[in-house]
Amino acid sequence: MDRDLDSAVAAARALGHPARLRAVAMLRGGELCVCQVTEVLKLATSTVSLHLRELKRCGLVTERKDGRWVYVGLSDDLTAREWVRVAIAAAGDEPQLEADERLVEQLRRVPVEDLCRLGYDGALARAASGSTRGPNRRASGECR
Amino acid sequence: MDRDLDSAVAAARALGHPARLRAVAMLRGGELCVCQVTEVLKLATSTVSLHLRELKRCGLVTERKDGRWVYVGLSDDLTAREWVRVAIAAAGDEPQLEADERLVEQLRRVPVEDLCRLGYDGALARAASGSTRGPNRRASGECR
């Protein structure tokens, strides 16, 4: 992450939108698949893609491709982590961020392939049945 | 300064513009008159007024009125100071910020009433002559 005026402005700008601030907040617990971020933000996939591109462009977020899926995570960069830390501290115990966090915890227990194909409710239902009987699908496509 | 999602977004948004980031950076050394900020940013006074209003609205900057002049300074609020600290750290040793800082040092030696009326060059010329002979005009209208 560069350290000049434009980079600083770009990072601040990137955090200056609720969807993007929520996105970096929900990445605190580790990387997430784009489809998981989309599920939480409840925006069109194209819109989420643009928001994540913005976060990547300014170095706050990194991406890792794994087959069909793209995982995004917080950058290791020190300046980037400072930005995120302050942004989340400034948001305090915002209910929206806590709700997002709870939903993320749910989604982490679901295979991303189910989430993408079936949506939140369908994937959760399959996860509920899959965890009690039959082969657990988490083995192959699970996110982290 | 509130600590919720909207406040955090507003603060980040406010810092996400070069003029506003430069403004908070130049306030590190203490409050400045609006006309001084305007002189450094070299923008229309109405534009600077709007930028400062944005910074005040989200709690990063406070204002103090003294007669005809309005002085702006960094907020004492902890969250606000964190935002400013990170923003400036993210900008690193940006030449623009250093140039601004040098100009601010010059302007602090000039009475604001001269700066507003005569502009930068005229005020500096008067300050140069005033510092060697005659009554020093800094006594009455000086900023800080």
Place this chain on the structure above:
DNA sequence: CCATCATTTCGTCTTCTTGCAAAATATAGA
């Protein structure tokens, strides 16, 4: 190689932002 599917890019519309000049507001001093 074809079909599927997660993601990105594109086109379009609407809304917000940024800049300035000009008018309005507020204060100081004669």
Place this chain on the structure above:
DNA sequence: TCTATATTTTGCAAGAAGACGAAATGATGG
């Protein structure tokens, strides 16, 4: 009160940002 002046507000034009659906891209798995 009247004038001068520092700042804010308003009105307007140009450009950017944000949202979506549809089309394009890229990888998987038959």
